[in-house]
Amino acid sequence: MNWFIETISSSIGKKLLMAITGASFILFLMIHLIGNLTLYFGKAVFLSYVAHLHALGPLIVAVEIMLLILACIHVTTGTFLFFQNLYARPRRYAVKRWAGGRTIGSATMPYSGFIILAFIVLHLSNFHFVDLSERTIFDVISTHFSSMLYVFIYTCAVVVVAFHVSHGFWSLFQSLGANNNKYMPLLRVLGLIFAVSVAIGFGFIPSYVRFMI
């Protein structure tokens, strides 16, 4: 067990933790996105998707617990890395220009991460921990998105998520060592496609619910 602790507490071990947990969230995002796309087809289709999803019963609970554990690992490791990296350069450069390697996504990873964490708390309190005895989840959604403030917050949050995964996607393969000359361009393009899909797919849901339904 000693070797395991040593491995995950090393710099590459922490990368591994970020990569594996990040990969799980990407997988989750994909499923979540596919599910949410049913909203574009109206109330009936969406509610039938929700009914099918909840028919999975204990499986859903298991996945939720898994995601919670993964989130704890991702956030703690990320926070630790953030402070460790600040510590590694006690005096910042007075003048710093980036050489072209960094992207908006990569440069903002810790910050977008913290924003996403805050958003997830809001998101869960809005749509997960709600009383559904007298209304459907669709009613909850349309009530929330009747407020422009919520439409705005959710749309912005989705853009932040898109930037986060635009770096996270290819980066996780690099961290796992699953990257070489042949696949690097493909991974970067796939990451971009995924980020754009997240931005468009999730991003227009609040406005769609607000204005079209």
Add this chain to the structure above:
Amino acid sequence: MSRTINLTLKVWRQNKANPGGFETYEARSISKDMSFLEMLDVVNEELIVAGKEPIAFDHDCREGICGMCGSVVNGRAHGHMEKTTLCQLHMRHFSDGDTVSIEPWRARAFPVIKDLVVDRSTLDEIIRAGGYVSVNTGGAPDANAMPIPTEMAEKAFNAAACIGCGACVAACPNASAMLFVGAKISHLSILPQGRPEAAKRAWAMVTKMDKLGFGNCSNETECEAECPKGISILEIARMNREFFKAAFF
């Protein structure tokens, strides 16, 4: 077209008595054919004549192969030209009247010794931890006794091109040394002579690196963009693979 330019330099000065700050100097009548270090030589000669302390900076070969030189010039490690060491950066890439800021590499693992000179012995410590091939003493093996495909030799050579200047650490937003360590690990692990110890080496060098106070890599790829030898971040991916092999198998 004028062959010379005048510059204003903002140079980081630091020594035991002075905790550090920028000083402004005028670099006058600098030939465009000079290298950046030759320009500093000119400034230093004037400082010496004026009875002042010259600017301390590291250098040796001045032909881009030893890895001794290096400063952050206008916010870029080794200056703004791609795949160039500071000694190979020419003044023709600057314009008359430019203000140029010159700072040392900044990282906890690279403490400033004086002005632009930093202590990079932490990189040597990483090499000592495992950046070698253990061989028995005795007669030198015959050349070509061990056939190595050209492709492999080229790959190893690309990694071996690292001159250990530390620009990757300086350029990394997190002050991580992973490009350096990745290059060293790759260059040995690709060749059959280095293969047997590859995993052990990766473990030893990475754990050493962690102890020395470098930051963590977050795949920003700034190191690759600033590396004077164009070392690829794929060397880091290879290092990760070797490290995982050591850890999990």
